[in-house]
Amino acid sequence: MSLIDVDNRRAIIDRRAIAERFRSGGDVAEILRKALEAGREEIASRIASEPGSGRAAAQATAFLHDQIVRLAYEAVIGTTDPALALVGLGGTGRGEMAPYSDLDLMFLTAKRPSPETEQIAQAMLHLLWDLKIKVGHSVRSTTDLISLAKSDMTVRTAFLEARPICGTTQVFDGVMQRFRTDVVAGTSAEFVAAKLAERDERHVRMGDTRYVVEPNVKEGKGGLRDLHALYWIGKYVHGVERSADLVSAGLLTAAEYRGFDRAERFFWSVRCHLHLLAGRAEERLGFEHQRQIAEIMRYADRPGKSAVERFMQFYFLNAKSVGDLTGVFLAQLDEQLGKKGFRFALPTILRKPKRLAGFVLDRGRLSIPTDGFLRDEPLRLLEIFALAAREQLEIHPTAMRAATRDATLIGRKLRDDPRANAFFMEVLTSIHHPETVLRWMNEAGVFGRFVPDFGRVVAQMQFDMYHHYTVDEHSIRAIGLLAAIERGELKDDHPLSTALIKQIASRRVLYVAVLLHDIAKGRGGDHSELGAEIALRLCPRLGLDPAETETVSWLVRYHLLLSSTAFKRDIADPKTIEDFVRLVQSPERLRLLLILTVVDIRAVGPSVWNDWKRSLLRTMFEAAEERLRLGHKQHGRAELVEARQKELADAVNWSARAVKAHAKRLPDSYWLAEPPSWQIANARQVATAEAHIGDAQPSVAVENDLESGATRVSVFTPDREGLFYRICAGLAGAGANIIDARIHTTRDGMALDNLLVLDGRGKSYTDKRLRGRLARAVEVALSATNPPPLPQTQTSSPRSKAFTVAPSVAIADRASTRTTVVEVNAGDRPALLAALTAAIHAEGHRIHSAHIATYGERAVDVFYLTRADGKKLSERDIGALRDALVSAAGRDSRAEAA
Missing domain, CATH: 3.30.460.10 (Beta Polymerase, domain 2)
Incomplete structure (x- = not known):
């Protein structure tokens, strides 16, 4: 230049x-x-x-x-x-x-x-x-x-x-x-190989996908550095002085260079705006800047899609274009260097495919015999990908270039062709890494043309801190995880799903449901309901029979049911299981739903899946499976309480009188709600605490729980007004994040509360000293004369400030037979739970259990409440509580602390 x-x-x-x-x-x-x-x-x-x-x-x-x-x-x-x-x-x-x-x-x-x-x-x-x-x-x-x-x-x-x-x-x-x-x-091949290795290492460092929702404009996959790398290679090999000279060098066509130029101009604009907004050399296009740049670059809201989502979709489409250009550029370069004996690409296979149906092999990669081979018979646009999946072959960039160019030939006639749909289903349900071939189909534009509803979510981001990838990338990753589970590769992480996938009646139902579960995002309205309608229309075309179609539609409609119930409701409450089973209706649906839920959560992004979620889903599945299989719970309430108490007696080796006295102190809800291992630990904690007669100090035990992957905090102390708030405030002040809590009151006025907490990284407290610090923080909060103030929290991160989450309160009075279930949605922040519990106690209500879930910048806290007299909340109570919780959720705790 x-x-x-x-x-x-x-x-x-x-x-x-x-x-x-x-x-x-x-x-x-x-x-x-x-x-x-x-x-x-x-x-x-x-x-x-x-x-x-x-x-x-x-x-x-x-x-x-x-x-x-x-x-x-x-x-x-x-x-x-x-x-x-x-x-x-x-x-x-x-x-x-x-x-x-x-x-x-x-x-x-x-x-x-x-x-x-x-x-x-x-x-x-x-x-x-x-x-x-x-x-x-x-x-x-x-x-x-x-x-x-x-x-x-x-x-x-x-x-x-x-x-x-x-x-x-x-x-x-x-x-x-x-x-x-x-x-x-004489060093062209050496330079090209080094630049490609450097590019691959950089991609891995940046997440190895073009579709991370906070991309690096300069270094990320599909960004400016990838375009620069093509120019460097062209300059090194051919001595080009400008990127436009890549056309005369035979590395890009004129049309392809226009795509190169368009992407480069767009990325330079984004990068310059990013620098100016940040006031420094910032290259990560974070949430805090995306909305501002969308406004600066004059994107506008559209029905179902905000301006920032439209801007980011165009960003990812350009990143995808860079990936396409890189493939065809390298293919041309490989051919040029090959004529001189300096090929740099070395893919090969050690076997011969069974049949190629007219396609050819080019040094181990699947290619086309002539430039018009796909154009002459558009069915081959699907067949080439099915063949690649079947024979586990890489597709040659020359063939990818032709597929990208000829994808426009896919119309209604081809979409309705049973042979084309059979080829597509072969790719989708392949057990051999289907995500790789689906990604190639997506890159070529064949996927979106053949399934237009999927084409609408290509490169579509969700503007939140929970989802790490675009909708299309998330769905393809979920399919890859499903195949990995079926291959048995994730048995250690997902033993239940690995066992269940061998029991399902129809593999293709599961794979199609995973493909379609988010296909209606960005349209406005409930994407689950809209997606279920799409499934009813699309599944017959894909070759599914009426029963399979109905099941896929149901799975798409209720793909969030299992996770929302397990993470937001008290699964020890029989009413929770009853309501869930009423919707699921069959063991087969339950198995399919469990596997779909697992891959959906895992594909959201790194660190989203954890042992606590695994534990909740497994417990929920087992309870529902028993109810579906037998039509009722195998053991009634009284039988289960008795069995738990006998299990405790066998473990602690107390006298029969001591066991009976301990059992009599605690309500049936305690024996039904807590895991046996916790009940044993609680019993020993209570015995030790009461052995110190006259000791007014609360008993606080902090131990790691292997089953949940979290740290259990158990508190035994005289019950009093605002007790749970004090515990929450103490833990928040020590930097712990509460993920679950159950509150019990003995018949003689003692409180026995069990909470699960994680540290700031979402991990359990492995350091014994840090567990001791948590215990001391709770002890201080409980022993203080006055309730501790809300902990002073750090300033919200710039990322979280990019989002506005209006607090809302939903009351589910029929979700439990004994309590009123209150769900609070709000922007996540440290000490939010403490603020909400303070509001609940100020209204004079009792908390029986609390269940905390976070989805990026959003927190969902669910409380099971009664009035002080043990009855459900009245309409007047609900109105006052709703106002108090909305105020607490929207209030910045830093201001209160000040």
């Missing part, structure tokens, strides 16, 4: 006018600082008026820094003329810099740098640092540079885009000639 392309350069910086100020005796640093500030303001105003002019802004920024460097150089050297070239590298050399990019300079000399050269370099660097410019710099001789470029691929790549800014250009010309002859010549 030529810096002459910059429009109205003197409005950005007038070098002659500034040089004149130097001669007038002004302070050099101050003059340059004002010039830099004025230039940045001019560039910012230009991109503000033309939000899509990011590349022009990047070029203007490079021009501004060029002039600053030249002026600084002239001020430092004065009237001397050192044999020194000041060279821009990387983006500085290419002539494209984001507003806060580093300035990458090399001080280049023909011979070993002299003391004078070192002094000039130091003086210039100090001057630039005074201007708050971050400078990457080096001082090299010609010999040093060539030697380093031979051994260090980073140096070689940086110098590939080198450009003289000022100084003695003959030095630069000489070293560039040597670089081409001594370094570049």
Whole structure:
């Protein structure tokens, strides 16, 4: 790129006018600082008026820094003329810099740098640092540079885009000639292989997908660096001077280059806006900036899809385009190098496929015999992917290029063709990594054309902190996890699902349900209900019979039922199981729903799945399965209580009288709700506490619970008003996150409360000292004369500030026979639970259990309540409580603490 392309350069910086100020005796640093500030303001105003002019802004920024460097150089050297070239590298050399990019300079000399050269370099660097410019710099001789470029691929790549800014250009010309002859010549294959390995490592570091919802614009998969890598390779192999020259080099077609150019311009615009908003070199497009950039770039809301979601969908479509271009670019390059005996791609197979149906193999990759092979018979657009899945073959980029081009041939006729649908189902239900082939279908545009409803969610993000991937990527990952479970590869993580998947009647029902469970997102309305309607229409086309179609539709409609019930309701309450089983109706549906729920949660993103969720889902499944299998619970309430008490007697080795006394103190709800291992631990804790007669200190036990993967906090102390609030406040003050709680009162007025907590990383407290700290925090909160204030919390993160969650309260009076179930939805924050419990206690109500779930920035806290007299809440109680909880949920606890 030529810096002459910059429009109205003197409005950005007038070098002659500034040089004149130097001669007038002004302070050099101050003059340059004002010039830099004025230039940045001019560039910012230009991109503000033309939000899509990011590349022009990047070029203007490079021009501004060029002039600053030249002026600084002239001020430092004065009237001397050192044999020194000041060279821009990387983006500085290419002539494209984001507003806060580093300035990458090399001080280049023909011979070993002299003391004078070192002094000039130091003086210039100090001057630039005074201007708050971050400078990457080096001082090299010609010999040093060539030697380093031979051994260090980073140096070689940086110098590939080198450009003289000022100084003695003959030095630069000489070293560039040597670089081409001594370094570049004959090393194309080596360079390409190194750049591809570097790209792969970078992708892994950035998440190895284009579809993370907070992408890195510069380094992420499908971002600017991937485009730069194509340009570097083209420049190294063919000596291209501009990215447009990739067409004449035979690496891209004119149409493909237009896609390259469109993506590059878009990403430069996003990157420049991101830098300007952050006021620094920020490359991660975080939630806190997405909404602002969508507004700046003039995206508007549409029914069912917000402006920020439309902006991010266009971002991901461009990232997808970069991936497509990379594939065809590398295929062309491989062919070119192959003619010279320097192929860099080495995929191969050690067997022959059974049959290729007219397709061919190109060094182990599935390809097409002629350019028009897919166009001549559009059915082959599906067949090639089915063949790849069946034979576990990689598809050659040449064939992918043709599939991408010819995907437009997919219309109603092909979509209704039973053969095409059979090919699609073969891919979808393949046990051999179907996610890989589905991703290829998606990249080529075949997936969205063949299943138009899926095409509507391609590259669609969900603007929240819970979902880590776009809707299409989430669904494809879920299918991959399903196949991995069926292959037995996730037996340790998901033993129940691994066992159940062998028992289901129809594999394809499960795979189709996983594909369709989120297919109606972004349309407005309930995506589960809309998705169920889509399933009824689509499944017959895919070859499913009426019974299978009905089951898929039901699974899509209720795909959140199991998780929402297990995570938000008291599964020890018989009414919870009754209501759930009334909807599920059959053991087969229950098995399918459990597996669908597992892969759905696992595919949301890393760290979303944990042992606690596994434990809740398993407990829920087992209770429901027993009810469905027998038509009733195998053991009645009284029988189960008696069995639990006998299990305790066998474990603690107490006298029959002591066991009977302990059992009599606790209500039946305790014996039904708590796991036997907790009941045993509680009994020993109570016995130890009561052995210390006269000790007024509360008994607090903190131990790790292997089954749930969390830490159990058990509190035994005299019951009193606001007790549970004190416990919550103490734990919140110590930094613990409560995920579940059950509150019990003995018949003689003691409280026995069991809570599960996790640390700030979502893990149990493995350090014994930290568990001791939790216990002390609760003890202090319980022993204080007055209830502790709400803990002072840290300021919300910039990410969470990007979201507004309006607090809401839902009352489910029929969800329990004995209690009123209150569900609070609010923006998650530390000490939220403490604030809510304070409001409940202030209204005079008793909490019997609390269940806490978080979904990114949103918290869902569910309480099972009664009035102080043990009765359900009245309408008047509910109205007052609703107002109090909405106020507490929306109130910032930092303000209260202050």
